[in-house]
Amino acid sequence: MSDPSAAAGVVHALVERKETLATIESLTGGLVAAMLVEVAGASAVYRGGLVVYATELKASLAGVPEDLLDERGPVDPDVALALAEGGRARCGADWGLSTTGVAGPEPQGGKPVGLVYVAVAGPTGSAVRELSLGGGRQAIRSASVTEALRLLTEHL
Template sequence: MTDPEQLAAGVIARLIERGETLATAESLTGGLLGALLTGIPGASLAYRGGLIVYATDLKATLAGVAEETLARDGAVAQSTAAELAAGAADRCGATWGLSATGVAGPDRQEGHPAGTVFVGLAGPDGPEVRRLSLSGDRAAIRGQTCVGALDLLLGRLTEIQRTSP
């Protein structure tokens, strides 16, 4: 499934079924992920809120990414995505945290080309980060990032549902 609205609806439905909640921490998507989620009727039953941490320093001060992580690995990194997701869940009091950090372009950032993206997930069964290599203009990369993040969470929720008694 690659339609962002369908993915968001699936995420919200699964979270409501499970009685769980979600918070987001977004960098390159600048609130687009939260907008997709809140566009779903009933989202308030599962979506707690989000942090838009576009500036690198806000990743630390608002989302709780360790300054050492940012100094060592940078804003566009697997470790940063993992800490963003955990920070979103923690700071917003949610069961799950979902994050997105990367380069929408057109310029490189921290040596990474446009389309280098990390989406992170933190939840009851541990963290997961997925690296995405995307293409297109800024809008395309931002949209594909949302699809990748929602797909990561929906996949985990579906997997858990299949293995639950």
């Protein structure tokens, strides 16, 4: 289960810093955004987000270079960073937070179920974290949300 306190912590930290956030999600399909907007006051800092489930939308909407996607596929640390950076720019936010990975039930493009990358891009730089998550599809997606919010919290 995703941790609601992680979203509250992010919103409150952003309010204090007077900074904004955009989310760019693949395997989580909008769950990060949903967690954030559950928090009272989120409208002061949350700009919006992109759900780019289809690989081609990662390029056309989030600005991930097509050659990177062609070479490595959508589940890759550099793709996660490009999602965070591109979505941040396209949404006009101080911070971009992205998720990409394989929730299952089957491996994708030679990548195992549970392999997830979360990334953050902001005014102080960017970072990506590789996760190797267990459990079923719902557990992997939920843990991805929590870990993405934790990564952002570490950089705020």
